[in-house]
Amino acid sequence: MLAAIAWRNLWRNKLRSAVIITAIAIGIIGTVVTDGFMSGMTDQRVNAAIANEVSNIQIHNPAFLLNEEIKYTIPQAQKTGNTIRKNQDVKAVSLRLKCQAMASSAIAGAGVTVYGIRPDDEKQVSALHEHIIKGNYLSGKQRFSAIIGQKLAKKLDLGMDDKVIVTLADTTGTITSGAFQIVGIFKTSNDMFDESHVFILKSDMAKLMGFSSASSNEIAILLNNNHSTRSVVRELNKTFKKEIAAHQIVIQSWDQILPILKSLVEIMDYFSYLFLLIILVALAFAIINTMLMAVMERTREIGILMALGLSKRKIFSLIVLETVFLSITGALVGILISISIVYHYSIYGFDLSFVAAGGLNSIGYSSTIFFRVSNNFYLATAIMVILIAVLSSISPALKALKLQPAKAIREDI
Amino acid sequence: MSIIEVKNIYKVYNETKVPVNALNGVDLKIEEGEFTAIVGPSGSGKTTLLNILGGLDLPSKGDIFIEETNLKDLSSRQLTDFRLHNIGFVFQSYNLIPVLTAKENTEFILQLQKVPKKERIQKAMELLEAVGIADKADHRPGQLSGGQQQRVAVARALASQPRFIIADEPTANLDSRSTNDLLEIMAEMNRKYHSTFIFATHDQRVMDKAHRIVTIDDGKIIGDETFKGR
Structure with a gap:
């Protein structure tokens, strides 16, 4: 009561x-x-x-993370990638080449990150192909093609079918460059990303730098569920215990890659x-x-x-x-x-x-x-x-x- | 046998700088089954005495025994429990719990006494029947007249079968008809259940019904008359 x-x-x-x-x-x-x-x-x-930039998990050579020198590739990247694909929580894996470079046009230049990708693999890991606003995503058929962000295109005053010059240092430190025809322009919700990223074919990038096309310095892993990131990182750390102990690879979750x-x-x-x-x-x-x-x-x-x-x-x-x-x-x-x-x-x-x-x-x-x-x-x-x-x-x-x-x-x- | 025995009690209020002597050496015995009216002018000490008899207040000096228990020896918690099981109250302004129905108000004390639900509902309805208000059992106080509310208050006071019932000016806010009805009900309860009633009153009609009239003035008992045959 x-x-x-x-x-x-x-x-x-x-x-x-x-x-x-x-x-x-x-x-x-x-x-x-x-x-x-x-x-x-x-x-x-x-x-x-996760969808456009870093995926859930990335694997690198630990030396690469210090100053992103391209020569520090992942030993046996292909084999590592195949092992990771067997994990049932893993949705897709993409092996990439990545380096800092200068993208330029006739009137301007900008510091960028260049990714060398296999389009079919990358489409499974990244949603970038969904953000193409002009042209098309990369295809394996058209050599020396590139997709760039709308902001970068504007900054360099480049449009579809124009050529962007990518200048970078190869494995020996020699400056080398290549001209890439713009086949697509993307726009994500992150202007900073759009202004600083160029995507080209991995085979083209490997050739430019003097690598075999099997070489990779980044493995991006997309999971079925973001909540399983920590557990998959733990599993992979166990699976690649030897490689980690030998300082050949380091496995990082998205929140370690982007602590901010x-x-x-x-x-x-x-x-x-x-x-x-x-x-x-x-x-x-x-x-x-x-x-x-x-x-x-x-x-x-x-x-x-x-x-x-x-x-x-x-x-x-x-x-x-x-x-x-x-x-x-x-x-x-x-x-x-x-x-x-x-x-x-x-x-x-x-x-x-x-x-x-x-x-x-x-x-x-x-x-x-x-x-x-x-x-x-x-x-x-x-x-x-x-x-x-x-x-x-x-x-x-x-x-x-x-x-x-x-x-x-x-x-x- | 005395149900209440008051021995030489004094009550001094110190709420202002000047102490006020409300009771000045009161001795009083109340027998079981009495129908007693305490009368006197305003400020004579009636309510103070009634509060002390009801365990709502304690004397500054002297003792108050309810049967064997000296109320001065009880802690605040024990005193609350003692009131719950031994004393019924009927107040001048009815003072029912406004959010409870007549039946719930009557049941309230029984629930505090942990009486099983079925038993307490039966008891509450019996009492409401006895005070002639069973048909208003589901009405809240706001839906009842003053006389009807006071009947519920009497039913509530009787519900726990207390040792005695304290009624402070119970008819002060009632019209003649309601007063007569209420007094008749209380007299009937007194006859039927041998309930002990102690009133503080100015009302001549209450005095006319009382078996005993205790007159108090300036905090002292100045008269004590018993009327046989009432």
């Missing part, structure tokens, strides 16, 4: 309860939707990085929880105020309950229950509305192109944000609301306990 009294007490002053429930709901909607927006942004950035991105994901997570805490602490003061008013208005009633034999522990529980019911109602309303908003924007996306498309793309983000809120965040919100409600109820409950029944009974309402 204590719970029934607490619940019914909530609705005695409907307006006051509605105001505080609305405040809690708005606070939670703001927090959850903000988390959905930020998580959506970071998710898309991570997914884009990993930090960003973590910071966004912390920020969401911090934001939630700040909102709830602010709401706690409103809850305390509401409950203090409720206790003061019901001084005589509490006196009566005490006189009738309701113990102090139960009086305390009554106020705590009432506060928790009030807060949970607000939280429930807030979470339900948040779920609807997050669901809507997770399907249709939140289009920011009218205000910040260029700005977002320039820092690697898509201008359409697809919201995502983890179940853990909803759970944490619910737990924190209950915790804050219990803490907020302490002051009003203690005030109620200080009442003397004989005096409280005679209190005028």
Whole structure:
């Protein structure tokens, strides 16, 4: 009956309860939707990085990672790649050549990263072929062809069928260059990537540098599920234990390759929880105020309950229950509305192109944000609301306990 | 046998700089089954005495025994528990729990006493029947008249079969008809269940029903009359 009294007490002053429930709901909607927006942004950035840039896992010669000297290839790369393909969590593997180079046209030049790829393999690992906006993706048939990003094309003032000159140092350190006809221009959501990457055929790149076409200095691995990245890295570390011990290869997950991105994901997570805490602490003061008013208005009633034999522990529980019911109602309303908003924007996306498309793309983000809120965040919100409600109820409950029944009974309402 | 024995009690309130002596050496014995009215002018100490008899307040000096128990020896928690099991209350302003129905209000004490649900619903309905308000069992106090609310308060006070019932100005807010009905109900309960009633009142109609009238003034008992045959 204590719970029934607490619940019914909530609705005695409907307006006051509605105001505080609305405040809690708005606070939670703001927090959850903000988390959905930020998580959506970071998710898309991570997914884009995995899909277009780094894949889930990469393997290199450890010496290559020091300053990306092209001569440090992966010993027996083909065999290593075939072994990796047998792992059931691995979706695709691409063996690449990679080096820093200068891309130039008649009027400008730019430092770029050049990838030598096998188009059929690369298509399995990277989604770049889906971002071709002019021309076509590389095919194995057309020798000395290239695809470049839209930003780079603009910077070098190059268009379709124009030739981009790629200048690089070969294995002996001699500067060499080749002219590559542009067969396709891509545009991803990351302008920085588009401005600094050139893709050519691996066989062409190997020839230019004096390698055999079987040589590779990067193995990119795409998994069936991003969540299995860590476990696959552990498995591969076991499989290639000898090669790793001999410093022939090093295996890295995407978050080791892009530590800034990993930090960003973590910071966004912390920020969401911090934001939630700040909102709830602010709401706690409103809850305390509401409950203090409720206790003061019901001084005589509490006196009566005490006189009738309701113990102090139960009086305390009554106020705590009432506060928790009030807060949970607000939280429930807030979470339900948040779920609807997050669901809507997770399907249709939140289009920011009218205000910040260029700005977002320039820092690697898509201008359409697809919201995502983890179940853990909803759970944490619910737990924190209950915790804050219990803490907020302490002051009003203690005030109620200080009442003397004989005096409280005679209190005028 | 005395159910209540008050021995030389004093009550001094120190809420302001000037101490107020509300009770000045009161001795009183209440026998089981009595229908007693404590009367006196405003500020005479009636309510203070009633609060002490009901275990809502403790005397500054002196002892209050309910049968063998000296209330001054009980802790706050024990005193609350003692009230729950031994004392029923009827207040001037009805003071029902507004969010509970008449039946739930009557059941409330029984639930605190951990009486099984079936038994307490049966008991509550019997009492509401006895005070003539069973048809309003599912009404909340706000849907009842003053007289009806006070009947529920009487049913609630009787629900736990307390040792005695304290009623502070129970008819002060009632019209004549409701007052007569209520007094008749309480007199009936007194006859039927041998319940002990102690009233604080100004109301002549209550005094006319009382078996005993204790008059108090300036914190002292100045009169104590018993009326046989009422």
